[in-house]
Amino acid sequence: MPEAEFHQARTARRSSPLGERLLMIWDLAVVVLVAINLALLLFDSLFLIPPLNSAFGAVAPGLHAAYDTYIRANFVEIDLCFVAIFLLDVLLGWAIAIAQRRYARWFFYPFVHWYDVLGCIPLAGFRLLRVLRVISLLIRLQRLGLVDVTRWRLYRFYRTYYGVLMEEISDRVAINLLGDLQKEIRNSKHLTQRMSNEVIQPRKAALVDEIASRLERTVSKGYAENHQQVHRYVAALVARTMEENEELRRLRRLPMGDAVAESIERSLSDIASRVVHEAIDGLRSPHFHSLMTDLVGSGLDAWLQVDDKTDRVTQQVLIDMLELLKEQVAIKRWKSELSEPRTRRDDTAEPTGGG
Secondary structure, three states: OOOOHHHHHHHHOOOHHHHHHHHHHHHHHHHHHHHHHHHHHHHHHHOOOOOHHHHHHOOHHHHHHHHHHHHOHHHHHHHHHHHHHHHHHHHHHHHHHHHOOOOOOOHHHHHHOOHHHHOOOOOHHHOOOHHHHHHHHHHHHHHEEEEOHHOOOOHOOOOOOHHHHHHHHHHHHHHHHHHHHHHHHHHOOHHHHHHHHHHHHHHHHHHHHHHHHHHHHHHHHHHHHHHHHHHHHHHHHHHHHHHHOHHHHHHHHHHOHHHHHHHHHHHHHHHHHHHHHHHHHHHHHHHHHHHHHHHHHHHHHHHOOOOHHHHHHHHHHHHHHHHHHHHHHHHOHHHHHHHHHHHHHHHHHOOOOOO
């Protein structure tokens, strides 16, 4: 069978309305049976406690005698009846999984549903695993849309305090990890030197080229967006310089001196603007890129020079950064999350007062 036809047939088998309805009814029946079985196991465990047994006999002697005669005396046989049904459920689920090819190998089902298999063992320790069967069945019913456990108060209680527990555990693990990192940094020798030699120096050429390219793009883009302001600034600078020049002042006192001075000012302003424009255009030339690369490389070499003082400063910066992270992780977010619903209830509550 081709791959597409196989997947279509597999989807058709899974989405059969009658089959889904029958499986839904079976799952509900198994949930009810597991709940009854767990209630019976709990009651029988309490029944074996002498003080509770005596109290039960005193309160309901007839019921106590009936339970002791018909249920307690045949408890193993009754539990085996439940086990037979649960074993049938496992075999039925295994057969359906094989028919629908849910797993890569036919024998994967008992390993995936290990709690169902072990829960069929009629021993005290394994019987508790039947609780997981209820949870798995509820998840299946939730997926089918028959129930909505997210609306249950028990589920909301579980989600709230499960989140609190997970946050507390993860926070403590993170704080201990950050503390260990701080200890490693304090005990390390020549950390900055190692960072320079082992991290930055092997990538120096790429860093220098990237920094030089970014500087060129920044200057070119800045000039393209502000070239009019640059030209006005250059013209104002030339005008102010000429006004302060003593020779030009004497020239203005001569006949036609103002016209000559203004002509000189316009010429100088135009020359200066052209020089700036040509200089900016020259940023795209290979010569300027080489010059910028040399300058950035020299600056990076100067920045990477490390001594004992630099090493201590770097260590302290890293330690302080980790300390800030520890303080941030230590914030109990679950407290604010738990207080928000209470605050909303208080805000939406109608005020009461005497009339």
